Amino acid sequence: MSLHRYELGFLLIILNIYSLGLIDAVNVTASDSAANPLQAPSYQSHSSSAVYKPAVDSSYSINLLSSFPEDVEISEYCSEMLRLFGQRYVAYVNCLIPAARPVRVCQNCSPGYKSLSDVFLNISSDQMGPGNVSCRDSILRSDRLMLVFLLYGNLDTIWEKSNCKQCVTTDLKGPNNDTLYYLTLLNQTITCFEKYKEGNHTELCKSCTLPYKDLNDMYSGMEKNSTLCIDLEDSMNMTRKLWSKNFGCSYPHGETIPVIAVSSFMLFLPIIFYLSSFLHSEQKKRKLIHPKRAKSHNSLMNIQDKQS
């Protein structure tokens, strides 16, 4: 029975992670479903709907199903791994969501990803654990759904997309040197913005040009080496928006007159060219040549007759 409850609870976790992603993973059992009244009823309403009724009515059969012989069931070690995976999974998701806006996923959650991927690596490796068992087949490949694999795949995509690997140290413990330097520059710029925000913006544009330019150059350099991650991109985006839109420090549309003068001169040249070549160049003439033709007045007359 406990095994059944465990399974049910785990299923619920999955559901919750999908919908909310905000569950405390440690309280796996009944308290969990109680803590989330929104979820549990929805599950039950599903099960109590007419279509699924027969299936759920035989909830005992699930119970029966769970008592497979020892050798088909997953081992103690593997279920432990599974539990660990669940814990870390929830922890990582918990970390990610608050870091969504403004984006801080790399700075805050890289260690979480590290521990999650460690467990997954353990599960998916084909090395034998204690008791000579490999969890890869029993957990990852036993069914059509391959739930664990799917779950991990989702988070892995997020990790890849965020490009966090570029901003953190190789052991994923914290930001690397480039990132740290960038962050100091960013802080300088933001402080400068804060300092001059109140007064005239022209003064801000003048005074903060230096730190902003440093920051911009640093960013451009990293962009070229493609060592950017989503955190840095987002922060730079916000800073640029502040700089250009809020404070209006973009380059002015200055000195239009020389441009107009030069271009109208350029546009004027062809007119002169064509006029002068029309007036001064000798028109090319073609000599007409008269081909030899048969003298056939008669036939022409005939044709004229035929035509009319």
Place this chain on the structure above:
Amino acid sequence: MANITKKVSWSSRGDESGAAGEETPLLNGSEQSRPLRQQDSARGRPKEIPHNEKLLSLKFESLDYDNIENQLFLEEERRMSFVAFRCLEISRWVICGLIGFLTGLIACFIDIAVEQLAGLKYRLIKENIVKFTEAGGLSISLLLWVALNSFCVMWGSIIVAFIEPIAAGSGIPQIKCFLNGVKVPRVVRLKTLVVKVVGVIFSVVGGLAVGKEGPMIHSGAVLAAGVSQGRSTSLKKDFKIFEYFRRDTEKRDFVSAGAAAGVSAAFGAPVGGVLFSLEEGASFWNQMLTWRIFFASMISTFTLNFFLSIYHNKPGELSNPGLINFGRFESEAMEYNLYEIPLFIAMGAIGGGLGAFFNFLNYWLTIFRIRYVHRPCLQVMEAMLVAAVTATVAFIMIYFSTDCQPLGPDHTEEYPLQLFCADGEYNSMATAFFNTPERSVRSLFHNPTGTYNSLTLGLFTLTYFFLACWTYGLAVSAGVFIPSLLIGAAWGRLCGILLASTTSTASMWADPGKYALIGAAAQLGGIVRMTLSLTVIMVEATGNVTYGLPIMLVLMTAKIVGDYFQEGLYDLHIKLGSVPFLHWEAPATSHWLTAREVMSSPVTCLNRIEKVGTIVDTLSNTSTNHNGFPVVVQVSGDDEPAKLCGLILRSQLIVLLKHKVFVELARSRLTQRKLQLKDFRDAYPRFPPIQSIHVSQDERECMMDLTEFMNPTPYTVPQDTSLPRVFKLFRALGLRHLVVVDDDNRVVGLVTRKDLARYHVGKHGLEELHLAQT
């Protein structure tokens, strides 16, 4: 009939004033001009008129497609074993493979060179603009841009104008003429190829509104003509291979393969290439030739793919074909629905109208250029001016554009210009102008919705339309495909955006890229008026067969609408080049014309055993630059007129004179080597002029026996054959001379290409073109 008589009087007035001469109504053509000519020759100079489209130039001659079945030929055929014939067949395949391979290589070279040089240029200008945006003084950047453009175009134009004028333009009209059977002078020479390739690199790098696809087709054709001959006359290098193919007939087949290979390399469209050759060129097709041409074009695409994959550091990846790659149209938003078909057709009509307008403008511009801008230095100056103005216009557009877009995550823009945009954004006009045209086309097709706003697109269409129209016809080597696609893609995308904004359910019309594609097809179809091959090329270039139907409908509509106003651009330029081009059919309502009216007469004939002096004099006569001479034989007494027994060509006579094949010499020197077909082939294709052959006074008295060398069975027609019938013979058999004989097989006239090509249907019915010296 009344109509014609009215025109007679009008025409004579026109001739008096010298203003017209544009058209001579058919019936009075020979009668009216006769007194005029006497008048002119009395004054000692021929009549001169300004250049116009209703002329036929004397400098164009026909190719000799007809096989000369003389005795030498029969002997050679007897000597050749069955195995030798099999070897010939195999070497045809080898040559086609070589053509494909080399064409692919050339395409690869052009592509890489353009990418590198254009990259260099744009980086330089971009750095400069960035520097001066900050410091002020952008007019200096403008000057730099103008100077760089003009500099590149200057070199491109100098080599074309001073070294090889035939390499100007896209080269498609010239190849069309060649495949039609016109020997366009110097069109398939090595020098032309070099000028073409280098010229196109310069003009694309120089930022003109041009593409590199048309010149690819010409390059393929030149390569084919060169490779199949196994030697280069320009380099004076003879590899002693493929000697059998040194004839116009064989060369033409290979040239059509080369043109196909060129198309296929340019667009990544092997089938489109084959169909291009079919549609534009060869009138003589058989299944084996088609299959060989297809082989050549496949090889060419995949050679290009292979080498480009190495260049892009992905060796062996063969799925990125073509110089211009439209990218893949496979996403769901690119699907179309039944209710969109009428819209597509409407866009086709717009494309046809715009195309006709483009051609109309270009027509007058070209006439002006032929009349007034004919000196090479003027042509170079004009090209430089166009380059400068193109840069200036682009700069102004970018400078005053306020359309700023955020930089995408994956930066499809190669050289994003920020200018006065906020940081992290780029100027959207710059993606269209500050880029090679190929890339602009691709970004118009594939950039996500909202990359361009409608004002940007409208302005871009407008300016680029006039720039492209102005550019085509300059003395630079450049094609019109890409500019047309670009104009069309811009207004097509504009249509897409407008559609999306008019309807509330915007998701239905979500993707403007689809409309950009349709617009591009419509515009291109409206300008060049190709049908079948263009459809297939577009479908192949997009890589999506389901677009076949809309593209076909669009091209059909564009052609119908465009033809109502004006001819296609290539046909227009062929006409303006005064080329005696034979269309598929004789002009309508010409059945009442007979060979008697069409032919030239009297004919210069030669006797079967002719005095050398007579031959030399006939050939040296500059006023009658004839190429074929009917050979006649006296049957009986002197008073009986001679009967036709064969036809001999100028080139053959020259070879005979050069080798001094005289009856007297043959008698005295019994051991003299007999002339073989090989001797004629060695002189091909540049037979020496008659002036370079020295014939002594004694030799002039010798006799020449033409029996062995003449074509003993030339095609003949009776005098009353109708024009369409003569035309059909000419077109289908690829004839060069058609002898008109009377009932007793006596020569009364000779029909050549120019005699047939001068009839065409104009505004007032059937009209006749003038022959002119150009």
